[in-house]
Amino acid sequence: EIVLTQSPGTLSLSPGERATLSCRASQSVRNNYLAWYQQKPGQAPRLLIYAASSRATGIPDRFSGSGSGTDFSLTISRLEPEDFAVYYCQQYGDSPATFGHGTKVEIK
Amino acid sequence: QVQLVESGGGVVQPGRSLRLSCAASGFTFSYYGMHWVRQAPGKGLEWVALIWSDGTSKFYADSVKGRFTISRDDSKNTLHLQMDSLRPEDTAVYYCTKGDSPRGGYSTPWGQGTQVTVSS
Numbered sequence: 261e262i263v264l265t266q267s268p269g270t271l272s273l274s275p276g277e278r279a280t281l282s283c284r285a286s287q288s289v290r291n292n293y294l295a296w297y298q299q300k301p302g303q304a305p306r307l308l309i310y311a312a313s314s315r316a317t318g319i320p321d322r323f324s325g326s327g328s329g330t331d332f333s334l335t336i337s338r339l340e341p342e343d344f345a346v347y348y349c350q351q352y353g354d355s356p357a358t359f360g361h362g363t364k365v366e367i368k
Numbered sequence: 369q370v371q372l373v374e375s376g377g378g379v380v381q382p383g384r385s386l387r388l389s390c391a392a393s394g395f396t397f398s399y400y401g402m403h404w405v406r407q408a409p410g411k412g413l414e415w416v417a418l419i420w421s422d423g424t425s426k427f428y429a430d431s432v433k434g435r436f437t438i439s440r441d442d443s444k445n446t447l448h449l450q451m452d453s454l455r456p457e458d459t460a461v462y463y464c465t466k467g468d469s470p471r472g473g474y475s476t477p478w479g480q481g482t483q484v485t486v487s488s
Contacts, residue, residue, distance in 0.1 A: 304463055307476035
């Protein structure tokens with residue numbers, strides 16, 4: 261199965277700053293089928309990005325995804341208070357679908 | 369709007385069984401692949417199972433293969449997860465998610481989750 265390694269484990273930033281999260285795959289992700297999800301405490305995850313760079317419906321344009329093959333990233337251009345959460349990447353190009361262990365974006 | 373509501377969670381002893389259900393509404397249920405994803409306390413997300421829209425193909429994580437069975441009832445817009453031979457490590461919140469295509473794909477949206485606790 262494809263192993264996804266997310267870094268850093270925790271990102272400490274202030275509102276208004278730029279956040280860059282990394283997701284590296286152990287092998288190439290077929291068709292760049294890589295998604296990003298946001299999860300806040302006590303809530304279900306929410307889809308942000310699919311197919312590496314396509315923004316899901318209703319997601320603000322401060323969220324952007326990039327990358328291909330084995331290296332992907334999620335960028336939040338200017339952090340809003342509601343963006344402090346845990347972010348997971350997922351590859352769905354091969355079975356079993358797999359998730360990274362998550363990056364927590366916390367207020368500095 | 370699309371809604372997924374899980375039910376059936378609870379506290380169960382190791383080795384016993386539990387059946388989860390997910391009631392879907394707001395979309396053409398029979399067209400989409402459906403997933404179960406779980407999250408152990410304080411841990412990350414783990415994909416558990418996928419069923420294609422036509423029900424002909426089912427896929428499982430190695431950790432549950434042979435013990436869990438995913439199924440769907442398109443007449444009732446309901447997804448199920450039959451969990452047998454439960455272990456303490458199966459303790460988690462179980463989420464039902466809608467795939468983006470007949471064969472699954474990414475997950476959106478997610479239900480609110482149902483808690484399963486396996487303990488003696």
